[in-house]
Structures are given as structure tokens and as C-alpha cells.
């Protein structure tokens with residue numbers, strides 16, 4: 483791997499501490515870093531290098547998936563870190579940064595390959611890109627890349643404006659838009675599950691699939707992020723990016739080759755075929771809700787409006803369920819359901835593919851119809867897949883559902899941020915969000931935002947600790963389906979979809 487300088491905006495922030503430093507350390511410890519590199523951390527506050535290195539060490543000790551044992555190795559890692567105070571709005575600070583970057587490159591005798599990581603509030607993305615360009619930081623002898631965090635815009639227009647500004651400083655193939663769901667092992671594995679297994683490949687279409695359910699349920703509430711979340715809601719925070727990315731990965735057709743550009747092309751086709759919603763359709767196809775008071779594991783929980791810094795009149799959504807259709811030959815007539823919410827009954831991200839029943843089921847006549855085959859891909863916190871099939875119980879001769887399961891138990895599997903940073907260092911953009919995908923996602927979401935804004939979509943309430951409002955179950959019931967839950971998969975006799 484080529485030597486490089488990793489330039490981190492937002493080096494004193496929460497994301498850097500919890501995700502980025504641990505990821506950098508794990509990559510370093512795994513030998514997945516270039517032999518010569520430096521990291522320059524940036525923020526407004528003044529932090530001496532020694533203090534910065536100590537903060538990084540503390541973050542690694544606290545948040546890394548593995549606890550560093552080897553202090554010499556840790557010292558070697560930390561010795562690459564420098565800090566430079568910089569206000570993103572002050573052009574002269576970028577000159578200071580350029581000097582430091584050049585000085586470090588000269589000290590290490592390395593080429594100016596520069597990776598800029600924007601771990602700061604989104605309103606700074608464009609000014610940083612502009613200053614990188616104007617200061618000369620972006621004029622490198624080697625490569626330059628930009629990793630950018632979400633959110634990428636607040637709506638279609640702002641996303642386009644932002645992209646326009648970024649593209650003045652970075653070409654599309656230099657921009658790595660993080661969607662950390664694309665870094666999750668089972669999301670990355672979808673492609674292999676579908677395309678390396680001919681038996682699945684053959685049934686991955688409307689002839690065999692009855693419906694697909696993509697859920698990202700969280701037990702946490704808004705936490706300390708009221709300022710951001712109350713203006714974003716589940717629709718922007720989760721649906722526009724993570725949920726639609728999982729949809730693309732699930733529904734995309736086989737790429738000509740397993741390369742970034744071919745996969746992108748297939749993902750784009752999914753978004754182009756995603757049926758747009760009219761203002762009227764939004765009311766029928768989207769369920770919007772906010773959590774009220776409730777209980778989880780015996781603990782009382784406040785309603786959203788009672789959370790710190792949330793006003794009593796907030797009309798923000800903390801839950802979205804949607805029924806979407808992909809108008810292409812492969813998926814004609816197959817509803818895809820997506821659902822995400824905070825303060826739900828369990829932390830679980832999963833993709834359930836429900837296969838069609840056999841219209842001539844010979845067991846139905848005997849009063850014991852077969853249950854539908856399901857493929858459940860568990861994304862988070864469990865990682866693995868379960869195929870549920872019907873089998874005859876040798877004790878009583880009755881049909882029962884059995885589960886063929888593989889669980890990824892290996893705790894050494896790199897986390898999403900590790901995988902994504904590693905890919906960016908190697909210049910592999912497969913699991914980053916390409917502009918086409920981002921734009922098409924916003925395009926699909928925009929009428930939904932407009933309808934919310936116009937107040938034409940009711941805001942339901944659900945109890946904290948539940949599976950969402952009744953209306954979400956109705957969305958599936960209209961086509962004779964129910965949401966599949968993990969407990970239903972474990973206890974097939976009492977298949978209860980809520």
C-alpha cells in the first residue's frame with residue numbers, strides 16, 4: 483500500500499474518538515497500513531501533539547475491538563500523529579496545514595498522497611473542499627481522496643449544491659461518501675450470497691419471491707443528538723441512505739464483473755426502477771410515526787417529546803415504514819417493505835426474503851400447509867443467515883419448520899469503519915455511496931419530504947419498546963403479509979408476525 487498522509491478534520495470530535503482512531507489502530511496492528519504514514523488531526527482548539535497522541539491512545543484503549551497489549555507497537559502508531567489547530571473558515575489556517583503536511587512528507591521521504599477525512603458538521607463540507615483547493619493542499623504529486631461523512635445534503639437540492647461544490651475540488655472517483663451500512667460484513671456479503679450460489683441466484687426474482695422485508699430497528703432513542711435528529715427524522719437519518727443502500731444491495735442484478743463500476747451500475751438500475759411516489763401515494767405507501775412513552779425490559783421510557791432538547795410540539799418522525807416497488811422485469815409485482823425506528827423492541831437489522839408458497843401444496847390438503855421458506859440475513863447485531871425450510875418430524879410425522887443457520891462468531895472481523903477506511907486507502911470505492919445513488923435516493927425521497935412538510939401524512943404514535951404503530955402492520959396486511967420477527971423464526975409453532 484502506498485505511503486500517505488491522513489488529514490482528519492474533526493479530530494477532537496466524537497466520531498474520531500469512537501470510530502476513526504480505533505479503526506486506524508486496528509488496521510495498523512493488522513499490518514493493513516502503509517509502512518510510512520502520518521496522521522494530522524485538526525480542530526479549532528489548541529492541543530499539543532503529546533496531548534493529542536495521549537487522547538488517541540485513550541480512545542483506542544476505550545473503543546477498539548481489541549485492547550492493545552504491545553506498548554512498543556502503540557508508541558510506533560502514536561508517533562505518526564500530529565495536531566494542527568485550524569478553523570475551517572479561516573483560509574490562512576490551511577496554509578499552516580499545508581506547511582505541516584509538506585514538512586511531514588519531507589521528514590518521512592514520502593510522496594504527497596493525501597486522504598482528507600471530513601468528520602465535521604455537514605455545513606463545513608463545502609468550505610473545506612474549497613479551501614483544500616485554494617490553499618494548494620489538493621495539488622499533490624500522488625493521489626488525493628476525500629472521505630465524507632453523512633448526511634450528504636438535507637434534501638435533493640442541497641445535495642446537488644453540495645456535490646457541485648465538492649466536484650470543483652475533487653473528481654467523483656476521488657470522493658468516498660461513507661455509508662457505514664455498506665461497511666457491515668453481511669451487507670457486503672449479500673453480493674456473494676446471491677451471486678456465488680446458483681440455487682439462490684435462480685430464485686432471486688418475482689417468480690419465487692413473495693416479498694422482501696428490510697428492517698433496521700434500534701432500542702436507543704434520540705440520545706444527545708436532538709439538534710441534528712429533530713430536523714432530520716428517520717426519513718433522512720436512515721431511509722434516504724442506509725435503508726435504500728440495503729435495498730439496492732438486495733435487489734441489484736448480477737454485475738458483469740465484481741468491480742466497483744459494475745456493482746454501481748447495477749445499483750443505479752435499481753434506483754432508476756424504483757417507482758416514484760406521487761403526493762397521494764405517499765399517504766398510502768409510507769407510515770410515519772413518533773415514539774410515545776413506553777417500557778423496555780421493565781424500564782419506563784419517556785416519549786420523544788419528553789426527551790432532552792425536544793420541544794413538546796415536535797412533529798418529527800422517529801419511525802418510517804414504506805412499501806416500495808421496483809418496476810423492472812426481475813421484481814415486477816414484488817413488494818419491498820422497509821422499516822426503521824428508534825426505541826423499538828429490539829436492536830436488529832435484518833433482511834427477510836419470503837418465498838412464494840407452492841400453489842399446489844400437497845400438505846395443505848392434509849390440514850398442515852407448509853410455511854413459506856424464508857431467507858433471513860442478519861446484519862446487526864447478529865451477523866449471519868438463516869434459511870427456514872419445511873421438514874417432517876420423525877416423531878410425529880408432522881411438517882415443521884427447521885432452520886439452516888450460519889452465524890458469524892468471529893470477533894476479529896473488522897468493523898465497518900475499519901473496512902471502509904482500508905478500502906479508501908487502497909482506492910477501492912465499491913462500498914461507498916456513488917453520487918448517482920445518492921442523487922437518485924434523494925430524488926425518490928423528495929416527494930415524501932414534501933408530503934411530510936405539507937402535513938398530508940399522519941404522524942402516528944407508537945409505544946417506546948414496541949414494534950411500531952399498527953399502521954405499519956396494515957401496510958403488509960393489505961397484501962396478505964406480516965412482518966417476520968426473529969422470535970417467530972426461532973419458534974415456528976407460534977409464528978406470530980406483529
Ligand SMILES: NC(=O)C1=CN([C@@H]2O[C@H](COP(=O)(O)OP(=O)(O)OC[C@H]3O[C@@H](n4cnc5c(N)ncnc54)[C@H](OP(=O)(O)O)[C@@H]3O)[C@@H](O)[C@H]2O)C=CC1
Pocket residue numbers: 491492493494495496497498524525526527568569570571600601602603604631632633
Ligand atoms: N458521532 C457519530 O456517531 C456519527 C457522526 N457522523 C457524522 O460525523 C461528523 C462528525 O460528527 P461528530 O464527531 O459526532 O461531531 P462532534 O460535534 O463531536 O465533533 C465536531 C468536530 O468538528 C470540529 N469543529 C467544529 N467546528 C469547527 C470549525 N469551525 N473549524 C474546525 N473544526 C471544527 C470540532 O473540533 P473543535 O471543537 O476543536 O473545533 C470537533 O472535532 C458529522 O458529519 C456527523 O454527522 C456520522 C455518523 C455517526
Ligand SMILES: O=C1O[C@H](COP(=O)(O)O)[C@@H](O)[C@H](O)[C@H]1O
Pocket residue numbers: 698700719720831862
Ligand atoms: O447513521 C446512523 O446509524 C445509527 C445506527 O447504526 P447501527 O450501525 O447501530 O445500526 C443510528 O443510530 C443513527 O441515528 C444514524 O445517524
